[in-house]
Amino acid sequence: MTSVQTPVYDILLRGGHVIDPLNNVDGVRDVAVKEHAIAAVAPNLNPALAKKVIDVSGRYVTPGILDIHVHVYHTRAPEGAPEGLSVLADAFSFKSGVTTMVDTGTAGGRQLRHFKHTVIDRARTRIFAFVNIVDDGMIGDFEQDPRHFDAELAASVVEAYPEICVGIKTAHYWTHKPYDDLHTPWAAVDQAIKAAEMCGKPVMYDFWPRPERTYPDLLLKKMRPGDIHTHVFAQQFPIVDEHGRVYRHMFEARERGIIFDLGHGGGSFWFRNGARAITDGFVPDSISTDLHTGSMNATVGDMQTTMSKVLNMGVPLYDVIKLSTVNPAKEIGHPELGHLSPGACADVAVFDLRHGEFGFIDCGRARIVGDRKLECVFTLRGGDIVYDLGGLSAPLWTEAPPAYWRLPEA
Numbered sequence: 001m002t003s004v005q006t007p008v009y010d011i012l013l014r015g016g017h018v019i020d021p022l023n024n025v026d027g028v029r030d031v032a033v034k035e036h037a038i039a040a041v042a043p044n045l046n047p048a049l050a051k052k053v054i055d056v057s058g059r060y061v062t063p064g065i066l067d068i069h070v071h072v073y074h075t076r077a078p079e080g081a082p083e084g085l086s087v088l089a090d091a092f093s094f095k096s097g098v099t100t101m102v103d104t105g106t107a108g109g110r111q112l113r114h115f116k117h118t119v120i121d122r123a124r125t126r127i128f129a130f131v132n133i134v135d136d137g138m139i140g141d142f143e144q145d146p147r148h149f150d151a152e153l154a155a156s157v158v159e160a161y162p163e164i165c166v167g168i169k170t171a172h173y174w175t176h177k178p179y180d181d182l183h184t185p186w187a188a189v190d191q192a193i194k195a196a197e198m199c200g201k202p203v204m205y206d207f208w209p210r211p212e213r214t215y216p217d218l219l220l221k222k223m224r225p226g227d228i229h230t231h232v233f234a235q236q237f238p239i240v241d242e243h244g245r246v247y248r249h250m251f252e253a254r255e256r257g258i259i260f261d262l263g264h265g266g267g268s269f270w271f272r273n274g275a276r277a278i279t280d281g282f283v284p285d286s287i288s289t290d291l292h293t294g295s296m297n298a299t300v301g302d303m304q305t306t307m308s309k310v311l312n313m314g315v316p317l318y319d320v321i322k323l324s325t326v327n328p329a330k331e332i333g334h335p336e337l338g339h340l341s342p343g344a345c346a347d348v349a350v351f352d353l354r355h356g357e358f359g360f361i362d363c364g365r366a367r368i369v370g371d372r373k374l375e376c377v378f379t380l381r382g383g384d385i386v387y388d389l390g391g392l393s394a395p396l397w398t399e400a401p402p403a404y405w406r407l408p409e410a
């Protein structure tokens with residue numbers, strides 16, 4: 001009698017080097033997927049148990065990457081955002097191993113429902129949102145008018161869409177006008193915190209310090225544990241002194257539970273802050289791109305390029321993956337994401353780590369030259385193959401079955 005084994009796995013990613021920081025995995029493992037979830041991560045799973053076996057030996061297998069600072073509300077009415085600003089999520093996510101994006105405040109409370117129906121519900125990328133404290137979101141002169149800071153509206157929208165909204169965003173309150181009863185130095189920050197306390201979520205801060213509202217005061221007096229400072233290596237923040245030493249207020253803030261996010265963007269990432277801070281032992285808690293139309297070709301490129309910059313600034317690969325998976329998942333209150341535990345949604349990325357000479361730029365158009373670069377070659381979103389341009393999952397055409405002549409379902 002011969003016994004025929006029935007497949008129990010839909011996909012088996014075989015022989016890759018798995019980095020799954022939540023589970024302390026850093027070595028060669030197979031990853032099995034069944035019914036859109038992770039079924040097993042272990043050495044030498046039986047390939048006969050899988051419908052499809054994909055050889056990923058020599059490559060790195062990670063949880064699907066989270067990018068918690070992007071702008072993807074591309075259907076926003078142009079009169080509200082003359083620069084356009086947003087990019088199409090699916091056009092940038094999967095080719096970089098990203099399976100979850102968080103739009104940070106492109107939509108205010110007035111736009112969230114439209115954003116959901118026209119973008120979030122139609123994208124294959126999982127999209128969450130920080131709701132802007134400004135009722136009309138961004139970008140426009142209305143962001144300078146405190147009469148548009150509506151804590152009640154922002155909090156009520158977060159509570160109405162708990163499956164989408166992960167917090168409150170404040171940004172772009174430059175206070176060029178003289179202060180009066182309405183225009184106070186902390187008006188936007190105070191209203192964002194008020195909204196966050198009403199809905200029980202974190203605030204993400206984009207901030208510009210002034211003598212009357214300093215960065216240490218933001219970190220040590222205003223922000224609450226679990227709140228996120230994005231753009232941490234932007235030029236306007238005192239991060240390192242003239243000797244390259246990280247200021248004490250950075251470590252004091254971290255002890256208070258303040259979260260630091262990279263948030264690269266078109267003008268918010270400088271090696272002269274970031275490289276010195278990392279050399280002196282201050283690594284951000286999460287890596288994010290601040291991807292938008294102004295940064296996509298000028299400075300950022302994509303998430304894998306941003307991760308590669310951090311890698312070449314001296315952060316080990318294992319930690320780079322941690323800062324792009326489990327850490328950001330926790331920061332946005334979604335601990336079910338960012339790892340490969342059995343039962344987790346099968347969001348998985350496969351990277352080549354290329355060796356050579358690679359240049360990377362910052363927002364001042366200065367460069368570093370690194371020796372390694374991450375290049376995504378394959379992405380699963382909920383167990384579905386959403387990126388495989390190299391055909392890791394495809395047969396050679398000379399061996400393809402007759403169905404090869406039909407266009408596969410998208």
Ligand SMILES: [Zn+2]
Binds near residue numbers: 069070071104265290
């Ligand atoms: Zn942004």
